[in-house]
Amino acid sequence: MQIPHYWAQTRLRHETGMRHGVTVQRWGWSDESQQAAEAHARERAQAALDQALAAPKLRNLDGHFRRMERLNEYGLNGETPIREEILEQRGETVMTRNSYGAHCLNTPHVAIADVDYPREAPPPSLRPLGTLAVVAMGWWFLMQSQGWSAVAWASLALAALVLVLWFRRWLAARQDAAKRADPREAAIQRITHFSEKHPDWGLRIYSTPKGLRVIVTHKPMQPADADVQALFSALQVDPLYQRLCTQQQCFRARVSGKPWRMDMGGPSPQVRRWPADDKHRADRERWSREYDNKAAQYSACQFVSQLGEARIALEAQPLVDWHDEASRAHNTALPVA
Known part of the structure; x- marks a missing residue:
């Protein structure tokens, strides 16, 4: 798992004629310093420009080549890490702020599976x-x-x-x-059935606004493990989440509410972007404070039950404690967002 502290962006252009040229843009990152991130961005941009210039014709470039790197903050392109603001780190677990302000826990060794309910079909029309x-x-x-x-x-x-x-x-x-079966009951049945087939597993279940969350607590696991893939398949975990876990070698859990579920508007595109531009940094900090104050009045999930092995592995206990504290999973008086 890699979630860098520092990010930079570099754009290079090579003029091939009066009205023709090649422009490339790349991100760089580092855990050491901003200067190291800028050097990494220049290195990646130069490598991309050299690749473009070396091709006899631009259409001969590899199909995955992109002149402009439109980086998604989750790094789903498989080439870049997760690009989010780091709020806190405890051991190998990192809490970040995602693009709409929510706090997310990222961990490389405690398996987390989010099970979304299927969308309900509209009632038959007359x-x-x-x-x-x-x-x-x-x-x-x-x-x-x-x-x-x-x-x-x-x-x-x-x-x-x-x-x-x-x-x-x-x-x-x-x-x-x-x-038709209630989607929540159907999801719980899938988890229960998996637990019955794997009684030595510890499965900690939480209820979210649109589904269930499962944290595997009996031992540490990696996203590429066959056991994790079997769990994801049995629980019908969202394919996009599976892809993110595999590419970034980490599991994620949102531990604060979504703004639109708390009667808040989302941040503007300039404010949500990370790293924030200097001219938008103050606006981002102001919006983040407003969001955090509002999120304190909600929980992100509610604890339901522990299936199978009751003992929580030593490696998983810190993550479970932090998750339950940050998400307010045991405060049943709060609405879930």
């Missing part, structure tokens, strides 16, 4: 029935004014049949929706 009813009534009045005929009777019977079929479909869809 609008097609209403449309057909209007058409049928209009046709009936038209035929009534001209006298009834075999065509009118046949048309009305057809409209009635279509209405009946639509109603049966609507009723069946409503019944299926009523029988």
Whole structure:
């Protein structure tokens, strides 16, 4: 896991003609100093420029080559680390502030799995029935004014049949929706089933606004471990989260509320960017203080239960303690955001 303290950005351009040239931009990072991050950015930018100039034609470059490095803060491009403000570090676990202000714990050796509930399908609509009813009534009045005929009777019977079929479909869809398993119960059943198959595992379960969180507590694990991949598969963990864990070699857990769940607007693009520009640093600090004050009135999750092995491994205990403290997981009086 690597979450650097210092970041820098460098842009280089080589003029190949009066109106033609090659421009590249790259990020650099370091845990030592800002100067080291700037040197790393220049080194990466120069390497990218040399690669572009060495190609006979720009279209001959590797398909993954990008002139401008539009870095996502999570580093999902596989080439850069997580780019977030570091708030605190305890041992190998780091707390960062993500792009919308929330605090996140990042750990390389305590497995964390977030299980999101599936989005609920919208209830069946009756609008097609209403449309057909209007058409049928209009046709009936038209035929009534001209006298009834075999065509009118046949048309009305057809409209009635279509209405009946639509109603049966609507009723069946409503019944299926009523029988569908509660998503929370289905998620808990998956976790319980996994625990029954692995009774020596310790699984600590928390409830989040849109799902469940599981912290593996019986021993340290790495994201690339086969056991972790089996856990993610059995619990149907979000593929994007799985990819992040694998590429960054760490697990993440958000431990403060999302601003829109706390009646707050998100930060502006200039304020959310990290590292912050000097002209926006004061605004970022002001918004961060407002967010932290608001987040103190909410919890990020609520503790549910501990399955399997009750003893928490020595390596996992500090992470569990910090997670429960920061997320206010045991304060049931607070709303969850």
